[in-house]
Amino acid sequence: INFPLLEILPHFFIILLFVRWEEEKYEDGVKWKFLEHNGPYFPPEYQPLPDTVHFYYDGEKVKLSPAAEEVALFFARMLDHEYTTKKVFRENFFEDWRKEMTDEERCLIQDLDKCDFGEIHAMHKAKVEARKNRTKEEKQGLKDANQKIVDEYGYCMLDHHKERIGNFKIEPPGLFRGRGEHPKQGMLKKRIQPEDVIINCSKESRIPVPPAGHCWKEVRHDNSVTWLASWTENIQGYIKYIMLNANSKLKGEKDWEKYEVARKLKTCVDNIRNQYHLDLKSKEIVRRQRAVALYFIDKLALRAGNEKEEGETADTVGCCSLRVEHITLHEQLDGNKCVVEFDFLGKDSIRYYNKVPVISKVFNNLKRFLKNKQPGDDLFNRLSTAMLNKHLSSLMPGLTAKVFRTYNASITLQQQLKELSNKSDNVAEKLLSYNRANRAVAILCNHQRAPPKTFDQSMTNLQGKIDARKEQLSLAKTELKEAKKEAKKKGNSDPKLQTVVKRKKAAVKRCEEQLLKMEVQATDREENKQIALGTSKLNYLDPRISVAWCKNMEVPVEKIYNKTQRDKFAWAIDMTEADFEF
Incomplete structure (x- = not known):
């Protein structure tokens, strides 16, 4: 009763208000308080061709203007590549090249087939x-020059701590390649000028000085984002960013948050699945369409798909933007009932082709969605990606269609590692199991690649090494047999002969291990010929699963992640125990 409660209550409420204000300030999106840097590093300006190197048109020498000559050089550098034989690439290149020509050059150069880039290519x-x-001296000089660039542009001050910047160099101009049969391949990636670049830094910092004679497009002081500079590239209209290095504190926190949201989905995914299964029978068509789309996103790890930017010509789609022409329904196919055949171009114009048995409710809904529609009509005509993500966020804070992709990729890796891994295997066999688990994820996410141009030659070289190792093993076994025979003649009493036998046994064992390693490597290369393992490993798989597997299987983390990747996932490597579960 005598305790002075009334005297301390005001102080208590002041403390509560201060804590609440700090929480609100953080929730408002504050990422940093101070950011200072020197801006991006621009590639050097174009240097004209020497007088001894010429471009020819229809057999005649033509002196091109600097702008046209630079673009001609881009094409000449690629003459050994199959891209320059593709009709779309050549047409896009020629159209954009003519835009860089003078009026006089355009009047003269009318046909790409009459152009001779031979001397430029040579x-x-x-x-x-x-x-x-x-x-050695030239290499060291180049290394020193590059280090000076890194020292000047490769670091920033973030909250008064020196941090490494990731991609501080602006990409030089060139010809766009794209992935798959991209409709924009061959178009000119224009030179980025300071006038195209938005700089982001704190108000109190020293604003980066643009190159002489130039100015920045804009200077911002936005501490709710983590990029230092941005610009829009001209081919796809995508915004490009200069960001902090992968091992920076902010990047690590962002990665950790992404995978924690995916882990959180694990706790409520059954309820979400039950909900969309109920919605398959809804009286509202929009709910049915949303349920079928969610079923595909969940079971097939399809991207949700976003609305096209104005002027976008690549006919790529995601789940929500599928059209009638992209699916075919089969009541019976290959011994399975209710099969959906998908065939469309996904992100980066990579073809997605799959035949998938689905539950009857999904199949019957799809038949209903297709009714009275033309091939070019939207399959989910009442649904958009924004609507789908709004619904998902109501089921779990932070949940989007992309989180399903991360969740299913990580869960698949964890399950596959449990099924395929064997602790008694050697390191090469364990790595093969890891890559097979990773490959299951890459197939799920449709991460394809074209076989490397050097693949056949590389496999031939490896097979040659395997054959040579087999001969070496056969010889080693013969020598061991003879050594044992000689030792037996002497009654196994001669210490020197016993030492020889031990040495021959060790040689046989070493050859067997080396041969196994090469054979595993050949199998791994063949299986990964058209699968890109890196995309899922770096963007969709919780690194803690891989680190825990390494620790549990006694495989060095360096075998899974290279130096750059270890920097990116330093937070996971430091904190993960062998018993981690996604």
């Missing part, structure tokens, strides 16, 4: 060869 090849044959 000059480029000579430069490549010269780079390969640089002296």
